[in-house]
Each structure stands twice: as C-alpha cells, then as structure tokens.
Amino acid sequence: MGMIKKVFHSPKFRLGFIIFAALLLFVFLYPLFDSGDPLEMIAVQSYLKPGTYVSQYDVAGSDGITLDVVASDKKLASHLPEADRNKMKTYLVDFVGLDANQVDTNNIPKLIEQWMDNYNPNNKAGLLVSAQRDYRNINKEVLAALDAGDIIIAINDPETGELIQNKTIHDQQYVQVSSVANRQVFPLGGDNFGRNVLRELVEATKTSLMIGLIAGIVATAIGLTLGLIAGYVGGTTDNIITFITNLFTVIPSFVILILISYSVGQEARGVLLVACIIGFTAWPWTCRSVRSQVISLRNRDHVNLMKLSGHGLLHILTTGILPYIASYVVMALILQIAQGILSEAQLSMLGLGAATSKTATLGLMMNWATLFSAVVNGSWWAYFPVVIVIALMSFSMNLMNTGLDQVFNPQLRD
Amino acid sequence: MSNENTSCLKGVGLTKIFGSGKKSVLAVDHVDFDFKNGEVISIVGESGSGKTTLSKMLLGLTSVTEGKIYFQGKERDISTRAKQKEYWKGIQAIFQDPFSSYNIFTKVDGVLLDCLKMRGKGNLPREEKYQLMKEACRFVNLEFDELTNKYPFELSGGQMQRLMIARVFLLKPQILLADEPTSMIDACSRSTILDMLMKLRDETNMTIIFITHDIGLAYYISDSVYIMEHGIFVEHGTSDDMLMHPKVPYTKRLISDVPKIYEAWDLDSITV
Ligand SMILES: Nc1ncnc2c1ncn2[C@@H]1O[C@H](COP(=O)(O)OP(=O)(O)OP(=O)(O)O)[C@@H](O)[C@H]1O
Ligand SMILES: [Mg+2]
Numbered sequence: 012m013g014m015i016k017k018v019f020h021s022p023k024f025r026l027g028f029i030i031f032a033a034l035l036l037f038v039f040l041y042p043l044f045d046s047g048d049p050l051e052m053i054a055v056q057s058y059l060k061p062g063t064y065v066s067q068y069d070v071a072g073s074d075g076i077t078l079d080v081v082a083s084d085k086k087l088a089s090h091l092p093e094a095d096r097n098k099m100k101t102y103l104v105d106f107v108g109l110d111a112n113q114v115d116t117n118n119i120p121k122l123i124e125q126w127m128d129n130y131n132p133n134n135k136a137g138l139l140v141s142a143q144r145d146y147r148n149i150n151k152e153v154l155a156a157l158d159a160g161d162i163i164i165a166i167n168d169p170e171t172g173e174l175i176q177n178k179t180i181h182d183q184q185y186v187q188v189s190s191v192a193n194r195q196v197f198p199l200g201g202d203n204f205g206r207n208v209l210r211e212l213v214e215a216t217k218t219s220l221m222i223g224l225i226a227g228i229v230a231t232a233i234g235l236t237l238g239l240i241a242g243y244v245g246g247t248t249d250n251i252i253t254f255i256t257n258l259f260t261v262i263p264s265f266v267i268l269i270l271i272s273y274s275v276g277q278e279a280r281g282v283l284l285v286a287c288i289i290g291f292t293a294w295p296w297t298c299r300s301v302r303s304q305v306i307s308l309r310n311r312d313h314v315n316l317m318k319l320s321g322h323g324l325l326h327i328l329t330t331g332i333l334p335y336i337a338s339y340v341v342m343a344l345i346l347q348i349a350q351g352i353l354s355e356a357q358l359s360m361l362g363l364g365a366a367t368s369k370t371a372t373l374g375l376m377m378n379w380a381t382l383f384s385a386v387v388n389g390s391w392w393a394y395f396p397v398v399i400v401i402a403l404m405s406f407s408m409n410l411m412n413t414g415l416d417q418v419f420n421p422q423l424r425d
Numbered sequence: 426m427s428n429e430n431t432s433c434l435k436g437v438g439l440t441k442i443f444g445s446g447k448k449s450v451l452a453v454d455h456v457d458f459d460f461k462n463g464e465v466i467s468i469v470g471e472s473g474s475g476k477t478t479l480s481k482m483l484l485g486l487t488s489v490t491e492g493k494i495y496f497q498g499k500e501r502d503i504s505t506r507a508k509q510k511e512y513w514k515g516i517q518a519i520f521q522d523p524f525s526s527y528n529i530f531t532k533v534d535g536v537l538l539d540c541l542k543m544r545g546k547g548n549l550p551r552e553e554k555y556q557l558m559k560e561a562c563r564f565v566n567l568e569f570d571e572l573t574n575k576y577p578f579e580l581s582g583g584q585m586q587r588l589m590i591a592r593v594f595l596l597k598p599q600i601l602l603a604d605e606p607t608s609m610i611d612a613c614s615r616s617t618i619l620d621m622l623m624k625l626r627d628e629t630n631m632t633i634i635f636i637t638h639d640i641g642l643a644y645y646i647s648d649s650v651y652i653m654e655h656g657i658f659v660e661h662g663t664s665d666d667m668l669m670h671p672k673v674p675y676t677k678r679l680i681s682d683v684p685k686i687y688e689a690w691d692l693d694s695i696t697v
Contacts, residue, residue, distance in 0.1 A: 312520040313528045315486050319517060320539040321510050334530040 017418050024414020030407035034216070034400070041213045045196075049214035050371060052205045057383065058390040059201030061208075066193035071164055073191060075184035087119045090156035095149050099126055102146060106134065123153055200392035202376070203383035208392055215371040216400055219352050222286040222372065223404075226351030229290025231344045234297025239328050241298070242305025252298070259295040268292045268354065272363040282365045282372065289354045290347075297343045304336045338419045342412050349408035356401055373397050432498055433462040433632045434483065434516075434600060439492035441478050441656075452478040454656035455492065462599070465626060465633045467643030467664070469679060470653030476636045477521065479653070480604050483634070484518055485509060497599070514543065517598040519606045523585035527577035533588060534573045537561060540595040561591040565621050583614030590621050597629055604636045619646060640676070641683040644668045652676050 018024055091099075096116040103109045107129040116122060130150055135143060161181045165174040188194070199208040241252035259267065271288050272280065308314065309332070317331045333340075352373070358364045359374025360381065380386065380394035441453040452475045460466050470476050481487040483494065485503045494501040496515065503509045520526045527533065537558045541547055546554065555569075562569040565587040577585065586606055593601055603622060607615040623646065626633050637643055643650050644664045651661040654675045660667070671677045 310487075312522065312526045315481075315484075315518075315520070316526050316536075317528065318486065318509075319484070319513050320536070321513065321543040322539070323506065330531060331528055334528075 018415060021414035021417050023410050027407040027410025027414060030403055034403060038213050038216045045210060047210060049210040050206055053195065053207060054201045054205030057203040057205060058385060058388055058393060059197055061197055061200035061392050064195045065188060065191040069191045069193050070186050073186050075186050077183050078185050079183065087156045090152045095152065096122060098145060099149060103129060126153055199396055202393050203379055211371045211376065212396055212400065215373045215376050218282060218370050219355055219373040222282060222355045223348040223351035225286035226289035226293060227344050227348035229287055230293035230347045231297055231340065234294035235301055235340055238298040238301025239305055242302040243309050243328060243332065256295045256298050264292040268358060269363055272358060277366045280366045282370055285355060285365045289351050293347055293350060297347065301336065304339060305332055308332050308335055342415050345408050345412045349405050352404055373401050431462050432459055434460045435495040437493045439482060440490045441482055442490045452656055456658045458651060458658065460632060460634065462632055463630050464649060465635060465647040467635045467637060467647035467650045468653055469637055469640045469643045469650060471638055474653045475656040476653055477604055480602050480636055484516060484602060485512055515598050516600040516602065517593050517596050518602040519589045521605045522609050523582050527585065529577050533575050533577055533580060536592055537595060540592050543596060561594045564594050565591045567591065582610040586610060586618050590625060594625060600632045600634065602634045640679045
C-alpha cells in the first residue's frame, strides 16, 4: 500500500496516469453515448468534413417557423467568397473611381449596395475580355444572393403524373435542428470508406491497446522466463540463451517482424496473431535486462540461505528473486506495451498488420489514410487524431515508466 | 567424544579464481586444511583476504576452481540436487550481514518452518511444530509468538542473527560455518551472540568454523586458528600458539591491530 502511495507522489507518474486514465475512460464511455457500428460505411462520399449533417429531405418536409431577420451576412458571404469581394473592390475603385477607404470588403451589404449602384455591364472601357466575364459572373452571384424568392416544393401526382405544388419555403423560414428526425454527427468527419472517424478511432484505440497489452505480456513472459533462467542457472544454459538473445538483437527486431508477418500470409493475419508476432520479436530486450538483474541477485545471501534451507530452483526463482525484480518487470511491461502499440502502427503502415476490414487498429487507420491519400486531400481529420492518440498513449506510458523509475531507483530521485 | 579427532572437513589445494584472463582475481590460493570433529576453528584475515570466498566454497555455494574437499573422510559430491540437500543437512552457515540474509518479502517465521521441513519434520502436527520452533527461539532468548507474522525489517540486527542461530539449533548440522556473524551488529549484542554460539556447541558438539578479522576474538573462542593473507593460509596452530608465539609478520601485525580494550579489561570476563 505504501508503495502505491509513493508511486502516486511522483508528479511524472501522476501526469502519465491521468492522461492514460482519461484516454481509457473516454474509450470505454464513448460507446455508451454514441452507439453504432464503428465500422459501418455510412457515407457514400469519402472524407466527409467534420460536422453535423441533417437530412435535407426532413428539413424540406418539416414545418418551419418564421424569424424576422433579413438575409444574413452569412448567406451573402456564402455566395460571395473573399476573392470575389476583392474583385468587386478592384472594380469599384479602379473603374468607377470610388475612394479605396469607402469600399469595405467585410461590410457585405454596403458593398453590394455600392455594386448595384455602380456596376454597368456595358462599360467595357479598358477591361480584358476575361475580366469582363469575371465581373458578369460576380454580378450574377450578387443577384442570386439578393434573390429572396420562395422555393416551391412540388410532389408528383401518382395518377396524372402532374406536379402539384405542395409547399413554399421563404427565406425567413427556419427549422429547429433537433426537430429534424434524421441527423448524423461526424465530430471527426468521415474516412475514405465513409465511416465515422471518431467511432472508428475509439474502436481502434481499444484494439490497439489490446494488441499492445498482449504483445507486452507475451514479450515480458518470454523475456522474463528466459532472463530468470539464464541469469540464475548460468553456465551452458546461459550461453545458449544469450546466444539466441543476441541473434534476435543483431537482426533488428523490425526486420524479423516484417519477415514473420510476411511469411504468415495475408489471410491468416488476425489481430491476435499480429499481437503475438510483435510480442515474439520484442522479448530480447526484457530478457537481457532481467538476466543482468538476476545475476546481481543470485549470489546474495538471502538466496544462499534459501538454498541451504533446501529450496529448489523454481521456489527460489519465484520467491527469492522475482519479488526483488518485480517493480522492474512492471516497468519493462509498461514500456513493452507502449512499444507494442507503436510496432503495430508501423507494421500496419507497411501493410503487414492485421489483414481485416472487420476491426480497426490505429495502424490500419493510418494505413488507410495513406493509401487513400488523405494527406494530399488535406483531410486532416482522417489521420491527425490517430497520430495524437498514438502519441498520447506512448507519452503517458513513458511518463509512468519514468515516474516508477524515480521511485524504485533512489539515485534518480530528485 | 567418540568421533573426536576424526577429520570433519578437509581441503586439499583449494583454489578460487574469479573471472578469467587479465581481469581474473585469485581469491583463494591452494589452501590445505584438516578440521577435526568437535573443534572450534577460527579463520582470521583482513578484509579481502578471501575468507568469505573460502566459506562459500566449503558450503558448496560457489564452484571450486581447483582442489578437493573431503567431508567426513569422503570426497564431497554435490553434483545433484538430492546430494546437495544431503550435504546441507551436514553443514550450515550464518552469514556476515544479517540484513541481507533474509528474504525481505517473506515472513521470518518461515525460516524456522523451512528447517523443520529440511529435517523431515514438515508433516508433524501443527502443535508439535509450534513447540519445536518455540523451543528453538527460547534457546536464543527470542519469543516465537512475537516473531510470527513479522517481516525481516521489523527485527533488529541482533535479533536477526539470533534467529539464524535458532535456525542452526533446529537443523543440528555437524558443521556450522559462521562468517563474521557479529561484525555488523553492536558490541552489546555481539557478546550475546558469541555466548549463544558457544552454548550451541556445548549442547550439540558441533564443529564450528568461525571466520573473523579479530584475532583476539579468535583466541578466546577457538581451539585452533588459521591465519589467511591474500588467499593463502600463512600459518595455523592452536589458539595459544598463534597469539603467544606468532611466527609470521602478518600475524604479528594482526595481533598489534587488536583493540587494546582486551588488555585493559579483565580478560576472564569475556571468555566463555
Ligand atoms: N563474485 C566475485 N567476483 C569477483 N571477485 C570477487 C567476488 N567475490 C569476491 N571477490 C574478490 O575476492 C577477494 C576476496 O573476497 P572475500 O569476500 O572472500 O573477502 P573477505 O575476506 O571475506 O573480506 P571481508 O572481511 O571484507 O568480508 C576480494 O579481492 C574480492 O574482491
Ligand atoms: Mg567476508
């Protein structure tokens, strides 16, 4: 108990823990508020912009209320983007001769008023043909922006096939958003398959954590067992294990990872298998550090006393050595989990991750975003949140690890 | 005693080299000895002279680089775990540092329970085991009921070493190897511990190999003394011979290094 308290006294561990816990909490609570298949391809279009989408059909069908506001600046602005307004200013200043100070591109109603007063389609003096066409188009937009004509909704008479006017909508008519029956919220937009990115991200974070956890546990289990045996038994056993460990270290684990992943084959690669493959290549580091810790412990007198008391190898390893390195193993496990998540992302980026469209992982999301050129499109929502989540997980776990290190290694304590 | 003067532990050309190549350390260098049953033997030497290394070899806790060890006249064989266990029924130890002798994650009374198991008494009824452990604790002036459920850090150094003696009391080995058992504890507990060791010997006729850097102490408790310098036994003999007629300069220096307190005090009060 005292140990846990001490651990939480470390500010680094606390910060890391808070970030990690917040992430976990979000991932597990979010589905309660936004249920729905995270991998359902909702949009026909790819890379939907983030936002709330309401059914146009429902809006047209629902009864509006009238708000006494004139066509808003927003409506005008949507017709006349900044570039057009600048062109209008150029026309008014250069050809009409208004003072540049009088023309304000941000005061759209005033600008439109000035334009209507001064624009003359027949005045072609000194204008290029392309410029004349530009101004004609702008004038059309201005007229459209000013147009407050009603929209008529007609339905098809099933018998006669004639259009029957059903309803008119005028420009001061509004509909309450929540009264529109069909709404879709895409807080982080849609991805290339038309999926809801946030839902997918939550699901992917869960899966990636799972992969990290499994990979971390596999790596720690192998590394710990081999490290304990190599360090404690020594001799030939140690030499053999050290040789294997070195073999795995000399060949970069990532290369082994790629080779195994590749040889397993596209179809067979499920999430669980990928996690195990990652774990299987990540153990040498744990093994080596556990081994050196055990070597420094195996000649201690408490181990000698256990031997003299007739205890066997297994009992000495589990009660005389393991508890002494437990805190260290926990730290190694945390790092292995963080590394596992990163490895999955890297592997999937290369197209060697889990081959599936049934689950999303952070790496797969990155892979899809790259394959379907989200970066080039400027669809930041398809990859940036993923990068942030990976970074936060890695950062928080490393912080926790440093915090633990400070508590367990008194030399580092500040 | 019937087995008096028979060989208990004999070493021939015992050598220990740590590491290999240029960085190797010659810790024990071809030592020969013959310890008799029922004797109290002291091995005296300065820090780093190889005393602990020799004791670890005798205990079979570290490998022997060269040389042979004979236990009760027969060459020692600890090649299998069963043979090791059998050997450790005959030889036990008390280590230099009580604070590192215990597993800090297990309760101290487990140490005594292990001894009962080792003596084949693990299956006795609870009450009998309890009585045996209680008796062992009483032997070293500890209260067993106060020890149960305690972790090592809740004990003082003196209590820890006394519990170690209780352990040996339960195991009743033929040889006890005590490696500077009093060097890490206060002077007051020191004489208590020595008292208890001597009491143990008197009751069980155990051979005690007492390792110390204090030749004065060796003189008072032991029958024969071996002087160790840089891994070599430079001389040995009865404790009287060693203290009164040292031949080697190293021994003379050891004697002159002994705190003058022994001379200032009435010597008889310390003898046991
Ligand atoms: N595991 C080891 N590896 C390498 N060298 C060692 C090891 N253990 C001991 N030594 C070396 O062997 C020599 C003898 O050490 P040892 O511990 O036996 O001395 P000691 O007489 O018990 O000293 P002290 O009185 O301080 O306990 C020393 O030079 C020491 O550095
Ligand atoms: Mg020593």
